[in-house]
Amino acid sequence: MQALDNVTVLDLTHHVAGPYATRLMADFGADVIKVERPGGDVARRLGPFQGDEPHIEKSGLFLSLNNNKRSVVLDLRTAPGREALAALARKADLVVENFSPGTLDRLGVGWEFFQEHNARASLVSVSNFGSTGPYRDYRLTELVLYGFAGEMYSMGMTDREPTKMAGTAALFESGAAVAPALMAALMASARNGKGQHVDVSLAETHFGGVDRRHATAIAYQFSGRKTLRAAGAGGGMPQGIYPCADGYVDFTNAGLRPDRVDDMLGSPEWAQDPRYTDPQLRLQPDVLEEWNANFLMWCLERTKREVWTEARRAKVMCGPLFTMQDLFKDEHFRGRGFWTKVGHPVMGEIEIPGRPFIMQEGGWALRRPAPLLGQHTEEVLREAGLSTETIAAVLAAGVAR
Amino acid sequence: MSPVKPLEGIRVVDLCVVWAGPFATMLMGDLGAEIIKPENPFVFQPMTRGAMARPPEFVLRAATAWGGGYPGNVPGDHPWNYNPTFVSLYRNKKSFTVDLRRPEGMDILRRLVAVSDVVYENNATGTMEKLGITYEWLKEANPGIIYVRVPAYGNTGPYRTARALGVHLEAVMGHSLLRGYDDADASMNTAIFSGDYLAGAQGAFAVMTALWHRQRTGHGQLIEIGQAENASAMFTQAIMDYTLNGRVQEAIGNRDAFGNFPCGVYPAKSPGTSASMEDHWVAIHVESDEQWQAMVRVLGSPAWALDPRFATNGGRAAHFRELDAHIAAWTAEREDYDVMHALQQAGVAAAPVLEASRMFDDPHLRSRGFLRSQRVENGNSYEFVGPLWKFPDTPVEFYQGPVAFGEHNDYVYREVLKVGDDELSALRAGGHIATEFDPSVP
Numbered sequence: 001m002q003a004l005d006n007v008t009v010l011d012l013t014h015h016v017a018g019p020y021a022t023r024l025m026a027d028f029g030a031d032v033i034k035v036e037r038p039g040g041d042v043a044r045r046l047g048p049f050q051g052d053e054p055h056i057e058k059s060g061l062f063l064s065l066n067n068n069k070r071s072v073v074l075d076l077r078t079a080p081g082r083e084a085l086a087a088l089a090r091k092a093d094l095v096v097e098n099f100s101p102g103t104l105d106r107l108g109v110g111w112e113f114f115q116e117h118n119a120r121a122s123l124v125s126v127s128n129f130g131s132t133g134p135y136r137d138y139r140l141t142e143l144v145l146y147g148f149a150g151e152m153y154s155m156g157m158t159d160r161e162p163t164k165m166a167g168t169a170a171l172f173e174s175g176a177a178v179a180p181a182l183m184a185a186l187m188a189s190a191r192n193g194k195g196q197h198v199d200v201s202l203a204e205t206h207f208g209g210v211d212r213r214h215a216t217a218i219a220y221q222f223s224g225r226k227t228l229r230a231a232g233a234g235g236g237m238p239q240g241i242y243p244c245a246d247g248y249v250d251f252t253n254a255g256l257r258p259d260r261v262d263d264m265l266g267s268p269e270w271a272q273d274p275r276y277t278d279p280q281l282r283l284q285p286d287v288l289e290e291w292n293a294n295f296l297m298w299c300l301e302r303t304k305r306e307v308w309t310e311a312r313r314a315k316v317m318c319g320p321l322f323t324m325q326d327l328f329k330d331e332h333f334r335g336r337g338f339w340t341k342v343g344h345p346v347m348g349e350i351e352i353p354g355r356p357f358i359m360q361e362g363g364w365a366l367r368r369p370a371p372l373l374g375q376h377t378e379e380v381l382r383e384a385g386l387s388t389e390t391i392a393a394v395l396a397a398g399v400a401r
Numbered sequence: 402m403s404p405v406k407p408l409e410g411i412r413v414v415d416l417c418v419v420w421a422g423p424f425a426t427m428l429m430g431d432l433g434a435e436i437i438k439p440e441n442p443f444v445f446q447p448m449t450r451g452a453m454a455r456p457p458e459f460v461l462r463a464a465t466a467w468g469g470g471y472p473g474n475v476p477g478d479h480p481w482n483y484n485p486t487f488v489s490l491y492r493n494k495k496s497f498t499v500d501l502r503r504p505e506g507m508d509i510l511r512r513l514v515a516v517s518d519v520v521y522e523n524n525a526t527g528t529m530e531k532l533g534i535t536y537e538w539l540k541e542a543n544p545g546i547i548y549v550r551v552p553a554y555g556n557t558g559p560y561r562t563a564r565a566l567g568v569h570l571e572a573v574m575g576h577s578l579l580r581g582y583d584d585a586d587a588s589m590n591t592a593i594f595s596g597d598y599l600a601g602a603q604g605a606f607a608v609m610t611a612l613w614h615r616q617r618t619g620h621g622q623l624i625e626i627g628q629a630e631n632a633s634a635m636f637t638q639a640i641m642d643y644t645l646n647g648r649v650q651e652a653i654g655n656r657d658a659f660g661n662f663p664c665g666v667y668p669a670k671s672p673g674t675s676a677s678m679e680d681h682w683v684a685i686h687v688e689s690d691e692q693w694q695a696m697v698r699v700l701g702s703p704a705w706a707l708d709p710r711f712a713t714n715g716g717r718a719a720h721f722r723e724l725d726a727h728i729a730a731w732t733a734e735r736e737d738y739d740v741m742h743a744l745q746q747a748g749v750a751a752a753p754v755l756e757a758s759r760m761f762d763d764p765h766l767r768s769r770g771f772l773r774s775q776r777v778e779n780g781n782s783y784e785f786v787g788p789l790w791k792f793p794d795t796p797v798e799f800y801q802g803p804v805a806f807g808e809h810n811d812y813v814y815r816e817v818l819k820v821g822d823d824e825l826s827a828l829r830a831g832g833h834i835a836t837e838f839d840p841s842v843p
Contacts, residue, residue: 001618003610003611003613003614003617004610004613004614006617007613020634024603024606028610046659047638047642047659047660048638048641048642048645048646048648049645050645050646051645051646052646060637060638060641060642060644060645061637061638061641063641064634064637064640064641065637129765130769130791132768132769133765133766133768133769134764134765134768135745135765138741138745138750138752139745139748139749139750139751140750140752141657141664141686141688141750142657142658142686143655143657143664143665143666143684143686143750144684144685144686144750144751144752146684147666147682147684147752147753147754147755148684148752148753148754148755149755151757152666152684152754153682153754153755153756153757154591154756154757155581155590155591155593156581156582156589156591157582157585157589158675158676159675160582160585161655161665161666161667161668161682162666162682162754163580163581163582163590163591163654163655163666164580164655164666165576165580165593165595165635166575166576166579166580166635166636166638166639166650166652166658167579167635167636167637167638167639167658168637168638168658169576169580169595169635169636170595172599172634172635172637173595173598173599173602173635176598176599176602176603176606176634177598177602177789177790178790179602179603179606180428180432180602180605180606180609181789181790181792182606183407183605183606183609183610183613184407184408184432184609184790184792184795185407185792186613187407187408187609187612187613188404188405188406188407188792188794188795191404191405191407191409192404192405192794192795194404194794196404196792196793196794196795197793198790198791198792198793199790199791199793200789200790200791201769201791204766204769204771204787204788204789204790205789205790207760207766207771207786207787208771208786208787208788208789209424209427209489209598209601209786209789211593211594211595211597211598212420212467212486212594213757213786214489214490214785214786215467215485215486215489215490216466216467216485216757217489217757217758217760217761217784217785217786218485218488218489218783218785218786219465219466219467219470219485219757220466220470220757220758220761221761221783221784221785222470222471222472222473222483222485222783223466223469223470223471223472223473223474223485224474225466225469225470225474226466226678226756226757226758227465227466227467227678227756227757228465228676228678229591229675229678230591231588231589231590231591232590232591232592233588233589235463240588240592241572241577241587241588241590242588243586243588248572248577248578248587248588249572250568250569250572250577250592252566252568252569252592253448253566253592256447256448256452279457279459279460280459283459283463308563311563311564312560312562312563312564315525315562315564316564317564317565317566317569318563318564318565318569319565319568319569319570319571319572319573319577320572320573321572321577321578321587322572322573322574322575322578323575323578323649324575324636324639324640324642324643324649324650325643325649326575327573327574327575327640328643328644331559332554332558332559332560333558333629333630335557335558335559336555336557336558336627336630338627338630338633347645350644350645351644352640352641352644353630353633353634353640355630356603356626356630356631356634357603357604357607357624357625357626357627357630357631358624358625358626358627359607359610359611359614359622359624360622360623360624361614361618361620361622362610362611362614362618362622
């Protein structure tokens with residue numbers, strides 16, 4: 001038994017944030033029916049692709065986002081497509097979509113449609129800027145999301161442009177923020193016997209909290225202080241990222257515990273200068289510079305793993321900057337069973353990260369690989385009680401477009 | 402009858418520190434759960450209610466705004482109630498004080514656990530055990546309890562005791578080599594804490610999943626969110642490129658992960674310098690040839706933009722630095738918001754890179770009522786960022802402002818735990834019940 005294996009989610013999301021949220025529900029047992037347009041979710045056309053070959057069944061991004069789901073292709077512009085959607089809605093506990101605001105209404109399958117077919121199910125609508133307001137129809141991408149609503153302004157060097165995160169990290173964060181809204185909508189409708197139309201703005205998921213935006217905002221309200229864009233290194237004993245023999249190590253905020261840092265270093269003579277332990281003197285630029293020059297030498301004599309071993313022994317906050325190769329080979333994560341293998345009908349066996357978290361009971365399982373486009377159309381529509389004739393019409397419409 | 406909130410009637414004990422844990426419990430509080438935070442008058446957890454209980458002025462000056470930006474830049478008598486990071490994570494929560502290092506304190510916690518549904522913690526591995534808090538101990542107090550632990554690297558394996566903030570475990574999961582400038586050393590990266598929020602949001606999701614399970618089975622359980630493992634999702638493209646193609650990705654600056662050009666952050670007309678934090682930048686992201694043509698029209702179809710080398714994405718990719726220089730020259734003459742509106746109306750994604758103070762002037766956030774006024778202990782009200790979602794029938798309300806230390810001592814001891822007068826006097830005499838940290842705490 002899995003925690004959510006009595007839940008059916010009708011999933012009309014595509015790209016990254018929405019599918020990531022519904023994948024979390026699928027990971028814990030929900031039957032997530034992924035409705036794709038003819039041609040498929042746009043993520044099928046986004047890389048990385050196996051062998052760098054663009055192919056709708058070879059996207060590593062799509063695979064990651066859609067494991068454990070079933071795929072149904074519906075052309076919602078056709079009557080059979082909408083009839084099939086109504087049948088799926090009647091069996092769903094929750095509906096999720098992330099089209100541009102107004103798109104589903106124009107197709108005649110908006111909030112009223114779902115209420116008509118299933119008044120108990122909530123509809124969670126995820127959009128760029130929300131369903132109201134002057135920017136309602138504006139576009140949002142990873143870069144624009146993080147730049148406008150996230151903490152990008154303060155990331156980078158003072159005299160250069162602000163910098164973004166890796167890949168589509170901001171969209172994944174938004175997806176994670178959507179996941180509790182899905183569970184909350186499900187629980188509220190179960191308790192109240194009535195669905196509601198939930199409005200989630202990707203921009204607000206970042207403005208509202210993701211990566212200290214909430215804290216920089218109130219800091220300004222309190223004090224008028226803004227957050228400078230600055231590289232972290234050298235502002236403490238130690239502070240920020242340092243080069244070492246074979247790469248880099250991150251010591252952000254490690255200087256808060258000078259006793260532990262001294263222990264990590266093995267209490268060398270150079271570190272015993274009383275200026276280094278005086279709470280005021282140790283903040284002065286020349287003193288900081290002097291200490292950091294010595295500390296840099298200590299780092300450069302060691303590999304990132306050697307530095308981290310010493311830091312762990314002395315309980316100093318530290319992290320080596322790993323490459324993906326370092327991470328895949330790392331024995332800690334291997335030993336914990338972090339990696340898992342998924343067998344995909346086109347791509348073969350692939351190693352991927354497994355559980356997002358560990359539940360003692362009813363937890364994560366990989367039940368099926370990400371679906372091929374429309375792999376489950378017939379199966380799912382039959383379960384929903386549609387006639388052979390209607391199913392044939394739906395299939396024809398899906399293929400025709 | 403007004404609808405019941407999703408987590409109404411659920412009580413959560415918040416043994417959280419810093420960010421990842423408090424963010425999770427904040428989301429649960431927003432959804433209607435009662436969040437109760439036991440706090441110790443004799444122990445100050447750095448980076449939760451600030452760097453220090455009573456930070457001297459030179460510490461505040463050296464700190465970031467979100468660490469040291471107290472109201473009016475004066476920490477006042479109760480600095481722990483005004484730390485910007487803390488107040489932004491502690492709405493809709495209750496605080497009471499108790500010293501868990503002493504047996505009578507642990508007995509209070511045991512009684513609180515007995516009437517709660519969830520215990521949530523994100524301390525370094527070993528901290529809870531040292532206090533005597535284990536899943537077995539919690540289960541004895543309450544067999545149906547859901548215990549969520551958020552260790553950095555998990556509670557097993559060689560890294561289990563490694564000390565880490567979000568920034569450290571993101572380094573380990575590859576993020577620090579994948580982000581930042583493509584032409585500068587990795588040590589030029591600024592600290593990042595994106596994983597704290599990913600784990601926080603998923604922590605709230607995990608609790609609700611476990612509550613759903615408990616309703617079906619009657620069983621509580623132990624949940625472990627290894628924060629590093631959890632953060633890996635954010636780097637999916639890099640992970641998949643390695644597993645599928647053996648490729649080790651590197652930082653690509655502000656370019657698009659999927660190879661569309663142009664994609665970057667360009668200088669806009671600025672009222673001041675970067676040192677005074679008045680430099681303005683605009684993010685522009687073109688995702689197709691059609692969007693590029695639309696952008697060319699907004700640019701006024703200058704000769705350089707009509708260069709056939711820029712007509713296709715492949716051409717723009719091959720000459721992107723030249724392209725970026727042209728765009729930067731155009732944006733530098735314009736206000737960031739003007740660039741946003743002009744491009745967005747043509748269907749191109751663009752927006753100012755907002756410095757936090759500017760969100761208070763944004764008409765869209767205003768029109769959605771996103772910003773919310775909340776009162777802090779000194780009686781003044783300030784505008785805080787709003788909730789992550791809008792639920793029309795079960796709205797997220799900010800019914801409790803950022804919680805003051807020990808603000809709910811009476812409520813928790815008398816109403817929740819039904820502690821009698823004698824015991825209460827004894828606890829008070831023992832220093833358990835306070836609204837200030839003990840003078841011995843720096």
